[in-house]
Amino acid sequence: MNSVITSLTASTWFGYVARILLTYIFWASGISKLVDFPAAVSEMQHFDLNPPASFAIATIFVQLAGSLLVILNRWTWLGAGALGVFTALTIPIAHTFWNMEEPLKTVEFYVVMEHITVIGGLMVAAWKAGK
Template identity: 30%
Template sequence: MTKTMNNAQARSGLVLAARVLMAVIFLVAGVRKLLTYGATLGYFAKLGIPLADVVLPLTIALEVGGGLLLIAGWRVRWVASALALFTLATAFAAHAFWAADAAQFAGQLNNFLKNVAMVGGFLVLIAYVSTVERGAGSRG
């Protein structure tokens, strides 16, 4: 029984660490957008994001709120799903390496691939949490 509890505690700790590590990028990005609101609004407009003045506060709310909720462990499947979709959309909207000039190509490719990898991490988190919840008989 003790070994099983230790394994469960270790898995729980690793999942918490994964949630915190994945949330950090969203918390930092959201706070930075808030602190540089005007410049970020201009960047969104440059990217061609429609209704940038509406999208920016929603983005900040999703990044900061989603990051905090992910750390707290509240509705992890839903929060991770929302952040995964947002991250994938961001990869295509903000890191279009295929359209970047030679000086920006490598950086945009790296950021695009980072976003894709983060989506993969969210999928693993969603699958793990779903499996644990099924086993525990709880709803999430």
């Protein structure tokens, strides 16, 4: 059984699928923002990011370029790092659970915990790519 698992996880396609799934939240969001750019700009305005169009463009770029680097396993450290920093920055900007009332406070707290977990997954991807 161990050899089957080792063979599976060592295969090229497994790595691609893992990296596609790890970055799904980013490239799906980037494509969505690209397809509906006015909504992306409105999202930036909602979080008081100025100029909103510039922040929308930067967000789309980081999400798509970072995802592509991780998926292709090229300069993975850069793509994972950019996505990790981006994810960390969304916490004090968009997920300020400490300023919220229940029940939204608890919901946003768990979103933050998920963000921290995603950052850890990106760190593992960068670490694994360096080996």
